[in-house]
Amino acid sequence: MLIRIAAVLISALLSASALAQYPNRPITLLVPYAPGPTDTVARIMAQAMTKPIGTTFVVENRPSNGGILAPELLTKANPDGYTILIHHIGMATTPALYRQLRFKPLEDFEYIGLINEVPMTLIGRANLPPSNLKDLLTYIKANSAKMSLANAGIGAASHLCGMLFQSAIQVDLLTVPYKGTGPAMNDLLGGQVDFMCDQTTSTTAQIKAGKVKVYGVTTLKRVASLPEVPTLDEQGLKGFNIAIWHGFYAPKGTPKPVIDKLSAALQEGLKDPLVKTRFNELGTDPVDPKRGTPEALRSHLKAEMEKWAPIIKAAGVYAD
């Protein structure tokens, strides 16, 4: 009995000292897509959080169809604060899209905080004939059998946006899944696919350089970095409104003091003027640092799950 008590005490002391020393080695940051917009947000934040947390981050891209592998990997990681995940709106939409999902977004994780909100744009290859949404819709109706819409697989934001676009214009298009919109963008630039939705984080520079055509912004408000680009809503696709958001997650059971340290580092990062400048150049905004908390992320996730489930159900899209 005494030995057992001593063992429990020693392990408590050990874990208390491990906690006090946390972090004393690099933190792995899982990214559910190939290098692209989510990866860019991850790397900007990893850099901004390095000083406040006191260690570096190793970004690990674990792409899969729709980004569902990385959260599953997080459920199997040690809950010691040395593995965390960035994910976006896909965390909220995949439960409605997949009949079988190996994680439960509201039960299987600890929540660190929200990072940013970012609109998407509907873009096309530079030599796609139509130059505005009206002409694009006419062109799609005449050529729908030949046209291809890229995305990052079922569960990705690009998929959700493309699905809503097809349902808004009542046309079924050939969709081409990639491991992220980064590789999809390469093919769009090369003219191998016709169009796609992607976060302004990736599209702003390409639009400004004239390397892609832009047909509209997916939120109800225009984007400050692209003021001349109209929204899809104002061009007639009434109510078209998707804003992507990112958050950081940790494995379930990660001790609260560790989550608090990660969350505090996130809030410091969100206050960093360099983050604001860099995000703004990319057409996105860091959230108010007050939302870089576990409560804010979990409640936003829950609200987004409740918002999107009926919309996805009505669209009748499922994956196994």
Ligand code: ASP
């Ligand atoms: N955000 C993803 C990426 O970084 C793609 C997506 O959600 O469509 O590639």
